[in-house]
Amino acid sequence: MVKIAPSILSADFCNLEREIQRVQTADLLHVDVMDGAFVPNITLGLPVVRSIRKHTDMQLDLHLMIDKPVRYVAQFCEAGADLVSVHLESDHPQNIQKALDIMGEYGVKKAVALRPITSPEAILPYIDQLDMVLVMTVEPGFGGQPFIESQLKTITRVWEIIQAHNPSCDLEVDGGINPSTARRVVEAGANVLVVGSALYEAPDLSAAMAALRVTE
Template sequence: MIKISPSILSADFCNLERDIQRVSSADYLHVDVMDGAFVPNITIGVPVLKSIRKHTDMFLDVHLMIEKPVRYIEAFAQAGADLLSVHLEADHPTQIAQALKLMGQCGVKKAVALRPITKAEAILPYLEELDLVLVMTVEPGFGGQAFMETQLDTIRQVRALIEKYNPACELEVDGGIAPKTAPLVVEAGANVLVAGSAVYGAADIPAAIQALRV
């Protein structure tokens, strides 16, 4: 089954509760946390996530685009995240391993994320303990970017590694997902699709979510 995770990066932050309710037919809610260091943009942090948790029972898929994420795992877990994804490029491998260990101790699902510059093989030291791998099909940092078709090879490679070492692990794709690109990433092996503009820019949001389920 294909799961859809609308990104609130494309929501109206002045009407965030309303816009979360508008995507309630989706499977996950994607929350992009950016620190202005790992990526050039700054978005939201722990207090906002805590507020979101109070107003929805949706599965909170929290994407940490921050440097040295190990520092904030416990705080985001306590704020209500159901899953935390950390970028492999954001810290030394030993610290990524420590971040994943903390996720386990906090009872949240574990994920790692890959920028387009990162090879699929980078997930191997962690793969057997992961619940999800996130492959970026744009450079992280801003919504509304064009889909990078070259990343389809990375998605295929990640899917092959998942099937070999941890078949229960989900494969999420984030960046430029729309009705035209969704079938491409699903064919390549993705089963969780993050979409911002394609969902929140639609006149009929439930129909837009359904259209992405290919």
């Protein structure tokens, strides 16, 4: 079954509680954390995550687009994350492993994320312990970017690795997802779709979500 993870990066931040309520029927709430160092943008941080946690029971899917995430993983877990993704490009392998270990200590689901420049094989040292792999189909940092078609091959290869080593691991795709691209990434192996503007800018959000759910 395809899971939908609305990205609040595309929401109206002046009315964030309302915007979260609009997507309550989704499976996860995707929260992009950017630091202006790992990516050239700054979004929200710990205080906002804590506030979100107080106002929704949705599963919080935190995507840490930050440099050396091991420094902050414990704090984001304490703030209410249910799942945390750290980018493989953001630190040395030993610190990526340490970040995953911290998630395990807090009982938070573990994920790693890949930029378009990163080989699918980079997940191999971690795959046995992961709950999810996140494949970016845009360069991380800004919403509303066009879908990178060549990433379909990466999605397929990540799916093959998951099937060989950890079939219960989810495969999430983030970037340029709409009803057209959603169908292709699901065919390539994805089962979790991060959707921003295609939901929040749709004339009928409920209809847009329903269209995404029929991509199987």
